[in-house]
Amino acid sequence: MENSANHLDIINYLYDEMSPEEKRKFEEKMAHDSALKEEVEALLETRSLLGQLPDKEVVEPSVKTTSSLIHHNHDSFQWIKPLVSVAAVIVILLVAGYLTRFTLQYNEQGLFISFGANVNHQDRYAEKSEVDQLMKHALANQQVTFQKELAKTSDSLQTLYTLLAQFSQEKNNQRQITHSKAVSEAELKKQIADWQSVNQALLQNYIKTVSQQQQEYMQDVLVQFSDYLQQQRENDLIMIRQNLIDLKDYQDQQKQKTNQTLVSIMKTVNQQK
Amino acid sequence: MTKVLQEIAVDRSDSIIEKAKKGDDRAFNKLVGLWFKRIYNFCLKYFDDHDLAMEMTQKTFIAMHRHLPGIRDNDRLKHWLYKVARNHCYEEGRRKTRSSWLSIFQNKEAHTQPDPYFHPERKIYSREKEQWVGGLLQRLPEEQRTVVIMKEYENMKFREIAEVLDVSENTVKSRLYYGLKSLRKQIDNSGYNYREEI
Numbered sequence: 001m002e003n004s005a006n007h008l009d010i011i012n013y014l015y016d017e018m019s020p021e022e023k024r025k026f027e028e029k030m031a032h033d034s035a036l037k038e039e040v041e042a043l044l045e046t047r048s049l050l051g052q053l054p055d056k057e058v059v060e061p062s063v064k065t066t067s068s069l070i071h072h073n074h075d076s077f078q079w080i081k082p083l084v085s086v087a088a089v090i091v092i093l094l095v096a097g098y099l100t101r102f103t104l105q106y107n108e109q110g111l112f113i114s115f116g117a118n119v120n121h122q123d124r125y126a127e128k129s130e131v132d133q134l135m136k137h138a139l140a141n142q143q144v145t146f147q148k149e150l151a152k153t154s155d156s157l158q159t160l161y162t163l164l165a166q167f168s169q170e171k172n173n174q175r176q177i178t179h180s181k182a183v184s185e186a187e188l189k190k191q192i193a194d195w196q197s198v199n200q201a202l203l204q205n206y207i208k209t210v211s212q213q214q215q216e217y218m219q220d221v222l223v224q225f226s227d228y229l230q231q232q233r234e235n236d237l238i239m240i241r242q243n244l245i246d247l248k249d250y251q252d253q254q255k256q257k258t259n260q261t262l263v264s265i266m267k268t269v270n271q272q273k
Numbered sequence: 274m275t276k277v278l279q280e281i282a283v284d285r286s287d288s289i290i291e292k293a294k295k296g297d298d299r300a301f302n303k304l305v306g307l308w309f310k311r312i313y314n315f316c317l318k319y320f321d322d323h324d325l326a327m328e329m330t331q332k333t334f335i336a337m338h339r340h341l342p343g344i345r346d347n348d349r350l351k352h353w354l355y356k357v358a359r360n361h362c363y364e365e366g367r368r369k370t371r372s373s374w375l376s377i378f379q380n381k382e383a384h385t386q387p388d389p390y391f392h393p394e395r396k397i398y399s400r401e402k403e404q405w406v407g408g409l410l411q412r413l414p415e416e417q418r419t420v421v422i423m424k425e426y427e428n429m430k431f432r433e434i435a436e437v438l439d440v441s442e443n444t445v446k447s448r449l450y451y452g453l454k455s456l457r458k459q460i461d462n463s464g465y466n467y468r469e470e471i
Binding site for chain 2 (some may be wrong): 007008010011012014017042043045046047049050051052053054055056057058060061086
């Protein structure tokens with residue numbers, strides 16, 4: 001019954017889209033075709049199950065449709081944003097410049113920028129001999145430092161070499177001791193069993209700790225969730241109470257209006273008499 | 274009774290639409306009041322998520338505020354609203370990346386009114402069943418889900434659904450058939466005892 005020729009008929013039948021004649025024919029067909037009947041019944045049951053998902057009540061938010069707010073504000077003042085941003089940046093730069101005593105000087109010797117003090121550009125050029133002397137001094141210092149570092153490195157290497165020799169000697173001694181001792185199979189098994197028991201204890205401890213943490217976490221979550229539900233319920237009750245008060249006010253107003261209307265009708269009737 | 278009154282109000286909303294078109298805020302509010310619940314429930318069944326449903330509903334009415342003066346035929350407002358709501362839902366569905374487990378901590382009944390015939394056991398069972406049915410809908414492909422919701426819950430005619438979705442009536446019927454079949458298959462495979470009553 002899954003061929004494409006019949007599924008439209010099934011849908012038409014299920015949603016009562018058939019004429020009485022078509023419906024009679026389809027029901028006759030169903031009576032002779034058990035597979036078709038079964039399929040239609042299954043789909044009817046599916047529809048009935050879908051019907052058990054009810055609509056939810058919802059409180060629509062009060063819409064403030066101030067069209068001027070939505071359109072005009074948005075469109076008319078769109079150009080202000082970048083201008084305000086640029087102005088803010090300029091103000092920030094000016095304040096920062098003032099606070100840091102920023103100075104900018106330009107003369108025939110070039111452009112000079114300084115923070116906190118004026119640039120003394122008269123002292124910026126040294127004589128050639130001074131420069132040579134400074135460089136010689138710096139090179140001499142560098143050579144002395146290099147010699148010192150070289151001596152230090154050489155000492156370190158010597159120490160390292162001595163340590164390595166000692167370590168190698170100890171290793172050889174240990175190897176000889178190990179060979180001299182014959183470890184029995186029973187001792188080995190005992191050692192492994194010890195390790196296993198330690199591992200097991202560690203694992204159990206870990207699992208216990210983790211499960212405790214999870215329990216605490218779940219309890220926390222449940223408490224928070226419960227608080228949240230309570231809060232929601234209280235909010236709902238407040239809202240309902242408010243609505244009832246509003247309703248009562250409205251009814252009182254209506255009653256008053258009705259009374260006024262009745263009085264005016266009475267007056268009119270009396271006048272006509 | 275309330276539903277019938279609501280339908281009558283919707284049918285006679287022509288003058289309200291006209292006033293709202295001219296910028297009457299009270300008329301616009303009335304219009305929102307008439308359609309809010311329907312659009313919200315459509316979005317809620319589409320996503321099974323209160324927050325998303327509220328968001329999509331609000332987007333739909335913001336769009337209505339912007340475009341209402343451009344709607345020439347007032348009778349088409351219903352189609353227009355469902356079309357806009359469906360488009361918003363479709364776009365949101367495509368970029369939705371929220372983890373489903375988070376919904377455990379979302380109060381899906383926020384803003385809903387309390388049940389006056391409260392019975393704890395029945396309530397829990399019925400809520401479980403509702404969640405189960407809502408979950409089944411979520412597993413349908415978008416096209417089938419939309420048609421099933423519009424037909425089963427919004428009581429729209431096939432012609433109306435076809436207009437909203439811009440497809441033929443037969444396509445709507447096909448989608449509905451395969452949607453129902455798919456739901457049936459899910460129900461059979463779920464092993465959930467939906468016949469049990471408390």
